[in-house]
Amino acid sequence: MSNQELWIAFSTIVRKEIRRFTRIWAQTLLPPAITMTLYFIIFGNLIGSRIGEMGGFNYMEFIVPGLIMMSVITNSYGNVVSSFFSTKFQRNIEELLVSPTPNWVILSGYVLGGVSRGLAVGFIVTLLSLFFTKLQVHSFGVTVATVLMTSILFSLGGFINAVFANSFDDISIIPTFILTPLTYLGGVFYSIQLLPDFWQGVSQLNPILYMVNTFRYGILGVSDINVGFAFTVIVLFNVVLFLVALKLLDMGKGIRQ
Amino acid sequence: MTIALSVKDLRKVYGNDFEALKGISFDVQQGDFFALLGPNGAGKSTTLGIVSSLVNKTSGKVEVFGFDLEKDKAEAKRSLGVVPQEFNFNMFEKVGDIVRTQAGYYGIPVAVAAQRAEFYLKKLGLWDKRDDRAQMLSGGMKRRLMIARALVHEPKLLILDEPTAGVDIELRRSMWAFLQEINEAGTTIILTTHYLEEAESLCRNIAIIDHGSIVHNTSIKSLLQQLTTETFILDVRPDQVSSVVIDGYSVQLDDPHTLVVQVNKGQGLNDLFSQLESQKIEVTSMRNKSNRLEELFVSMVEKNLEKKEV
Numbered sequence: 001m002s003n004q005e006l007w008i009a010f011s012t013i014v015r016k017e018i019r020r021f022t023r024i025w026a027q028t029l030l031p032p033a034i035t036m037t038l039y040f041i042i043f044g045n046l047i048g049s050r051i052g053e054m055g056g057f058n059y060m061e062f063i064v065p066g067l068i069m070m071s072v073i074t075n076s077y078g079n080v081v082s083s084f085f086s087t088k089f090q091r092n093i094e095e096l097l098v099s100p101t102p103n104w105v106i107l108s109g110y111v112l113g114g115v116s117r118g119l120a121v122g123f124i125v126t127l128l129s130l131f132f133t134k135l136q137v138h139s140f141g142v143t144v145a146t147v148l149m150t151s152i153l154f155s156l157g158g159f160i161n162a163v164f165a166n167s168f169d170d171i172s173i174i175p176t177f178i179l180t181p182l183t184y185l186g187g188v189f190y191s192i193q194l195l196p197d198f199w200q201g202v203s204q205l206n207p208i209l210y211m212v213n214t215f216r217y218g219i220l221g222v223s224d225i226n227v228g229f230a231f232t233v234i235v236l237f238n239v240v241l242f243l244v245a246l247k248l249l250d251m252g253k254g255i256r257q
Numbered sequence: 258m259t260i261a262l263s264v265k266d267l268r269k270v271y272g273n274d275f276e277a278l279k280g281i282s283f284d285v286q287q288g289d290f291f292a293l294l295g296p297n298g299a300g301k302s303t304t305l306g307i308v309s310s311l312v313n314k315t316s317g318k319v320e321v322f323g324f325d326l327e328k329d330k331a332e333a334k335r336s337l338g339v340v341p342q343e344f345n346f347n348m349f350e351k352v353g354d355i356v357r358t359q360a361g362y363y364g365i366p367v368a369v370a371a372q373r374a375e376f377y378l379k380k381l382g383l384w385d386k387r388d389d390r391a392q393m394l395s396g397g398m399k400r401r402l403m404i405a406r407a408l409v410h411e412p413k414l415l416i417l418d419e420p421t422a423g424v425d426i427e428l429r430r431s432m433w434a435f436l437q438e439i440n441e442a443g444t445t446i447i448l449t450t451h452y453l454e455e456a457e458s459l460c461r462n463i464a465i466i467d468h469g470s471i472v473h474n475t476s477i478k479s480l481l482q483q484l485t486t487e488t489f490i491l492d493v494r495p496d497q498v499s500s501v502v503i504d505g506y507s508v509q510l511d512d513p514h515t516l517v518v519q520v521n522k523g524q525g526l527n528d529l530f531s532q533l534e535s536q537k538i539e540v541t542s543m544r545n546k547s548n549r550l551e552e553l554f555v556s557m558v559e560k561n562l563e564k565k566e567v
Contacts, residue, residue, distance in 0.1 A: 005364020
């Protein structure tokens with residue numbers, strides 16, 4: 001395929017993905033807006049006012065970056081895992097498999113679909129947070145790069161989950177039992193400086209900690225970990241997951257007999 | 258003449274060690290209307306699945322218009338349109354979006370895709386439904402949608418896996434007319450079907466596949482010449498015929514007003530009618546007991562089964 005044809009195929013997949021999550025906005029865009037508003041009210045306002053400062057900022061300011069990142073992570077992952085699994089389940093993945101669209105374009109299209117939803121929800125949550133706190137941006141570049149790379153990473157994760165999934169149960173196991181605990185323990189609601197040394201060490205094995213803290217650094221200018229190291233970890237994860245997902249597509253795992 | 262599809266020594270062994278294809282080979286010429294027939298589980302869908310890149314082959318080679326499906330994947334796929342057996346589009350998408358999206362996967366610009374989608378949806382009587390969700394369509398409309406989707410990139414080779422399954426006779430005949438029209442316009446067509454009447458009236462060449470092997474690959478005409486007998490059903494008057502004996506023909510009285518007559522190859526019908534007339538039996542109508550290809554197909558598959566059992 002020529003570059004122009006590749007671009008058309010890629011943009012077709014992305015448009016289809018965006019059409020999907022906007023068509024079912026009541027299931028995709030509205031719930032995170034409501035959930036995060038409740039978090040802002042309960043944890044930020046009601047409980048946060050009694051907690052005092054965290055990392056040199058009031059509690060509401062501290063949790064906003066973490067909650068934005070949490071929305072981006074769960075929605076990027078959720079979009080690709082459910083969309084690609086449905087495509088497999090309804091067998092309309094065959095529309096793509098019979099076409100000359102190369103696998104790397106298929107993967108990139110689905111990932112950008114996931115990133116689009118992740119960023120759309122992240123934007124909505126950011127707007128909602130402005131009702132509760134003033135949002136400063138310490139480093140625009142770090143903020144945008146982190147949110148983008150994190151969204152790509154979890155879109156890739158969702159894709160790999162969908163490839164292996166055989167039932168709708170399989171697409172909820174990882175978000176429920178791995179993603180949610182890691183997100184909650186990844187420094188969204190607290191600074192790991194509050195933890196004993198041992199648990200600080202354990203927390204550093206959690207990849208989400210790096211993403212939340214890098215994003216928080218971009219907004220507030222404070223972080224529990226080294227931002228350069230965190231970036232390296234995120235980029236490395238992205239490269240590895242992209243190659244794994246592409247290999248699975250090339251093998252036809254779960255999509256070709 | 259250009260070969261539209263070349264299949265060589267194609268073998269497929271599934272994970273459970275079931276050998277679905279045992280090294281089959283066949284060619285389909287450009288412009289042909291080709292039937293791939295066989296009983297359920299014979300290997301038809303596996304063959305078409307491999308050609309369509311939906312099933313991984315174990316070994317062998319597939320070329321579409323000279324493009325190797327492995328080495329020149331994009332070119333081979335571009336030449337191919339596929340209408341699968343089961344509905345495989347997103348039921349929640351709009352009819353127009355499904356066709357336009359498929360065009361996009363082939364790198365067709367949005368404006369051209371829109372024009373072609375309009376053309377094929379109109380051609381297949383679905384233009385009025387373009388803004389309806391696919392789930393709202395009837396079974397016949399869904400089949401036509403899959404044909405429109407397969408044609409939107411204007412492939413040179415169209416593969417149809419049982420396209421008229423579950424479609425009423427009127428719609429089936431209109432689909433036949435449409436397929437004949439695009440075949441005459443130059444599109445090579447490969448068809449699998451359980452309606453052998455369909456294969457007989459549409460196709461010029463045929464491959465019969467059974468237990469993963471090709472048992473016949475020839476023209477429909479020469480295949481039908483292998484028929485040794487043909488069975489006719491005659492509705493007769495008076496309504497109360499009790500017994501009939503016709504010299505030179507095997508005749509059976511199905512009920513008091515229906516005769517079943519077996520006519521050997523080369524044997525005329527004039528003598529049959531003369532003898533019936535002399536016995537004061539009037540023939541009011543006459544038809545084949547079953548379609549000729551069907552008789553032949555059944556006998557071939559049965560023979561193949563007997564060979565296997567021996």
